Amino acid sequence: MNISAQYFDWAASAPQNPEIAAEALEIAQKYAANPSSIHRAGLEAREKLEEARKRCADVLHVKPECLVFTSGGTESNHIPLLSLLQKPVKGSIVISAIEHAAVREQALALERCGRRIIIAGCGKDGIVSADEVLKKCADDTELVCIMAVNNETGAVQPIYQIADALGTLKGRRPKLHVDAVQAAGKIPFDFSYPGINSAAISAHKIYGARGIGLLYTASRTESFLKGGGQEDGTRSGTENLFGIWSLMRCLETCAEKTVCTAAFEAQKEKTAFFIDALQKIPGCTIIPEARAARPDLYSPWIVQASFKGIPGEVAVRALSERGFYISTGSACSARKNKRPVLSAMKIDENTARSSVRFSFGSMQRQKDIEALIEAVREVNTLFGQKT
Incomplete structure (x- = not known):
């Protein structure tokens, strides 16, 4: 794969695997008919689509009928939320304070439609506890949304514990939806774990x-948006066979259990080296500071750090001029200059303003990370607060 050794914004978007892209294009061109058509060409396209679904299911260890192809992570997060609009009784929704905008902003839109939104807070470590989620659940709570891995800090949430805890509630158990965008193919994660209703x-x-x-959904979801009835009525619209085949092959490449675990373990060593080097740079603070003592609670693919006296945007531009590409946080919120995740963690304003995110890909080498560290040291020397 032809990947820039100086690209460290993989949590925003990863470069496409050109071999998989070429294979997906070939499949899409060969099976160009609409998979919903009943003629032979349509049936052949449908056969390839269902083959992709089954192969995705095999990797994720779930049933094929539990998988719905969508336009991306945002829509996959929206469907469980919007499905609540089908219900006449307006129950409450619990979301964590660290959710991606795809969940947070859609939940706020539902709040304007009359749904009560309850926020489950996190600790200074960026982790939402099962006890906190239980405390926030009300008698009428219909849905709980907790992300698996935070896209800014890399904090891995105790999803299995939360799923177990929700099962202890008396009365109707709320459904649990998991934003697994930063987990799938990156950290070991069991989509079939009992109590996870969708992901x-x-x-x-x-x-x-x-x-x-x-979208993984343990039981059929009644979609609020209607159309041609594709994807068993959950997500209407002509299926994107090119994208579906690409997704399937990438899951096979990254999310297969032994492959994912091996890459995860290898990256832990590189990230430990990177964090240790950052901590030796004057004025640098790892966010959260507790990460150094408990690295097992964080994804090794994402590191958040703050450099005293250097606004995050300045650090991003200065490193970009040197050919290194990072971000201040979620690409979806970068232009809004807001850091709700850091606010939820009670990170002080100056530290939050000077924070940046480094995120890694499995193809990066130790020497690539060493080159990044040298560039960070140079930028810190030029722009950092002198003590």
């Missing part, structure tokens, strides 16, 4: 095409 996946985070995603 979102995005292809372009794992070397796939943009505009394609996957």
